[in-house]
Amino acid sequence: MQFASRLDNVETSAIRELFKLLGKPGIISFAGGFPDSAMFDVEGLREASRRALDEEPGGALQYGATEGYEPLRAQLSSFMKNKGVDVAPDGLIVTTGSQQALDLLGKTLISPGDKVIVEGPTFLATIQCFRLYGAQLISAPVDANGVDADKLEALIAEHKPKFVYLIPTFGNPSGGTLSLERRKKVLQAAVKHGTVIVEDDPYGDLYFGEAPPPSLMALTAQVPGSRELLVHCGSLSKVLSPGLRIGWMIAPAELLAKATMCKQFSDAHTSTFAQATAAQYLKSGRMPATLAHVREVYGQRAAAMGAALKREMGDAVSFTQPGGGLFFWARLTGAGGKLADANQLAKRAIEKGVAFVPGAPFFAQDPDVATFRLSFATANAEKIEEGIGRLGQALKG
Amino acid sequence: MQFASRLDNVETSAIRELFKLLGKPGIISFAGGFPDSAMFDVEGLREASRRALDEEPGGALQYGATEGYEPLRAQLSSFMKNKGVDVAPDGLIVTTGSQQALDLLGKTLISPGDKVIVEGPTFLATIQCFRLYGAQLISAPVDANGVDADKLEALIAEHKPKFVYLIPTFGNPSGGTLSLERRKKVLQAAVKHGTVIVEDDPYGDLYFGEAPPPSLMALTAQVPGSRELLVHCGSLSKVLSPGLRIGWMIAPAELLAKATMCKQFSDAHTSTFAQATAAQYLKSGRMPATLAHVREVYGQRAAAMGAALKREMGDAVSFTQPGGGLFFWARLTGAGGKLADANQLAKRAIEKGVAFVPGAPFFAQDPDVATFRLSFATANAEKIEEGIGRLGQALKG
Structure with missing residues (x-):
């Protein structure tokens, strides 16, 4: 074969x-x-799934919109608002885990031979996912304060990548967190060079003492022109349950529309049963x-x-x-x-x-x-x- | 952008x-x-999801194997056995709806420019899905008895396609069902030309009077060499619930391994919560x-x-x-x-x-x-x- x-x-x-x-x-x-x-929180999820099936069984068990189940998009909009990100429900799409967000970005943006800058080291499944779409990966060095913003900008200028992929907060595997100063530099570099930045943020809610700096997406409000270049991927996998496979992606409207089209032919939509359960869970107020x-x-x-x-x-x-x-x-x-x-x-x-x-x-x-x-x-x-x-x-x- | x-x-x-x-x-x-x-069957699914969370919450809510949740693979193996297909649990993988099976076949098999033969008419999302991977689609004519097997063989001989995609039973949109005689001819043509045949079968269980002829996968037992060339995609969407997004794919071992690798980078695995619920439902005996x-x-x-x-x-x-x-x-x-x-x-x-x-x-x-x-x-x-x-x-x- x-x-x-x-x-x-x-x-x-x-x-x-x-x-x-x-x-x-x-x-x-x-x-x-x-x-x-x-x-x-098995008890909370049991109750959430019961409510999902009681209140709107047709919604939880039927085909749904590719963009996501409306009540969940509304809950995720509020969830992000609490983290300083102003996004309307239709400014995000639900993905089958944030792994699917990476896959959709690859499918939507990467032509064979395109360059993509990632952190060195970065998430292993990202490397493989982007390479399957033919990406040539360039590695930007990281330390405990995340990616070296000056070296990143130099690499952007040199390679003119299709986009830059970062895990700025409690990175996998680096554990590092991008400092506030570097976050602003990264956004400024994005605007200066017209480069799309993908912020993968599955760990940002998992802090032990002080909260980390605001996400790149939250900081776009302070850097004019950066919001139109920023993609943010979120996930319930690390804080609630990976088995639900609930992630989401916030992106500029045109990119979101193309990614939605690609998702339509990838899995039609994320399980509405899992989405309705997640929506009920967020609504229940147990998340804090x-x-x-x-x-x-x-x-x-x-x-x-x-x-x-x-x-x-x-x-x-x-x-x-x-x-x-x-x-x-x-x-x-x-x-x-x-x-x-x-x-x-x-x-x-x-x-x-x-x-x-x-x-x-x-x-x-x-x-x-x-x-x-x-x-x-x-x-x-x-x-x-x-x-x-x-x-x-x-x-x- | x-x-x-x-x-x-x-x-x-x-x-x-x-x-x-x-x-x-x-x-x-x-x-x-x-x-x-x-x-x-909302009542049955409510009970199934309750059992999934009671009996093995760790399994239903945690990351799972990319190939699928073992108890579901075992249930699907039995489900297929009742339909005349002998497949071990590890001879199939669970997909996020059968749409994902199509996406994984595209990702695994189609290089840009490759030819794929489909029915004219065929499922719209299949056309788009395969074209995204660069396929050049060739249309084989259908009538109420499904695809014209002789013309299909002539097209295979002429175009040497990467594979042939068929919905042999109650096709979407054609409504047609491939006759038993034509089914055997299709399998013989596959063996003769060494061509992979993909059988998409979401509707086979939805018959009104007499049962349709056995699936191509069931008939491979009668046509030596055909099993190694046949892919079968199944789905619970039409008969139980599309919202669960539970499909499956049976394929030769090497292809199944490559598709599993691609799935790892597409969505890691299908919702274990939905898989455990589906497994409990099938186990409950309510399906007949x-x-x-x-x-x-x-x-x-x-x-x-x-x-x-x-x-x-x-x-x-x-x-x-x-x-x-x-x-x-x-x-x-x-x-x-x-x-x-x-x-x-x-x-x-x-x-x-x-x-x-x-x-x-x-x-x-x-x-x-x-x-x-x-x-x-x-x-x-x-x-x-x-x-x-x-x-x-x-x-x-």
Whole structure:
């Protein structure tokens, strides 16, 4: 069987191979990218789905508009308004998870050979998704304060990309958060060069102490001309439930219309059953308590992991304590002649009974093999202590 | 903003413009392609979703495997077994409606410029979906017995298409059903020329009297070598609920693996909440009664529409009474000097208070402007009488 040429641009990821080893009994896994199932508000979602079927069964079970179920678009408009973004219900479309927003952006914007700038490192499924549409990815460097805005602008000027894709808040995998100053610079650079910026924001609500700076979308109000160039992707997956597959995309009207047309031929619309349930949940007023709960629990786990890493790994790893999200992004320093290759460490770690993801595959260009990602979301503090202890043993060899 | 070149291959359909007129008060619409909301087993689905959340909330609300939720794959395997198809749970993947199966086939198989053979007429969203991936569509003629198998083989030999896409049973829009003899010929032609055949089968369970011939997938058992060339797309949308967005695809292992990779970057997975609900519903044993109910009600409506068409339109239209599905496919004969252009009739009909879809857009090549599609799914017998009466008035001018 002969497959489409676009498949030549992607390969089965090394991470998938690693994930096959996770079934080993007794493994403590920091490898996943998912929230803790124990955090789901099952009672609230049960009630929401009951109401969805009681109040408007025809809406919840019938075909729906490709743009999304109206009551959910209205709820998401309010949800965004609370986060400083002024968007009308028809200024956003509902997507089947924010992964679909990425797919629709690829389908709508990327012609084979087009350049797209991403962070180095960035979300693995973004790299593969855009490459399937033939994108040539350019990597912009990041640090704990997010993407280097000056270097990003230089890359924009040099490559004239179709768009720039960023996860500015508690990035996956970097854990980094773009500073307020850099956010404004990014928006100014977008206006100066007429470049579309895609802000992927699945983690922005998951902060542990102080709230992060306003989203790029919220800040467009302060940078004239930037709103017409900004796309914002949101998701309920990390804070409420990934199983609903509810994401959304805010974009300039013309782009939103084209993306809607592409969505029509991708899956017609997102499950109205899931959309009606999400709408009822947001309407129920339980979201603030749910957010407070996940922030508290993940915050404790992040603190436990940071302390354990310092204690067990010392100067053999460098990292910045994340202020939110689900991930630590760490780097093997090689201090004291210790291991500096995270792929090797991952193999040794599996033998010691702990798993994590090496960082190299997250780079679209110039992989840094010393980096790795640890999720603190699904293990409690005790397991985190034990797992990082095993990691320390693995480092010793 | 500059969009991807693939968007040049599609245009906003004339049908969408027509649909905007459907909001007019008092319109009786035969234009839709959806089932009747009143037919949904709301009680059964409420119970199924309650069970899904009670029994395995972690599974129903968490990220899931891209291939699908295991209990649903097992239920779908049994469902297909009852229809004469022997497929293991891992021989199918769950898709976000069968629309996504079409999208994944396009993504996985179509390189720009590749030829694909479809029926003339065929499902409109298929035409657009495949064109977005750059397909050049070739149209094979159909009659009440489905695609002309001899002409199809000649077109395969001439064009060497990437694959052939058929809706063999109660086709949309043709209403036609491929005869048993032609089914075998199609499979033999596939083997002879090494051509992949895609069988889209959302309507096969919706028969009114006698069951239709076995699906192409079921018949592969009788034609050596054909199973390795056959893709089968199924859906719960027409018989249970479109809002769940549950479809599935059975395909040769290598193709299924590539489609799964593409799905990973399209929407990660289909809503596990919807999948777990569908799995519980199928497990509950209510499906046979639901099928019996929809068959009875739609069968009555089809009979009412056929009788009304004969009475009101006489020899001005020709059509074959459908044995299942949701649609009449009719053709203006021009007899007695009456209108022979369905676009003109559609405009007049809207003025008289009845809507339907002209047939021309359903043709990928050589549109027949005399054809049109009427859905009998959503209006009761009384409304059908009244609506077809108005259509008769519109024809008189």
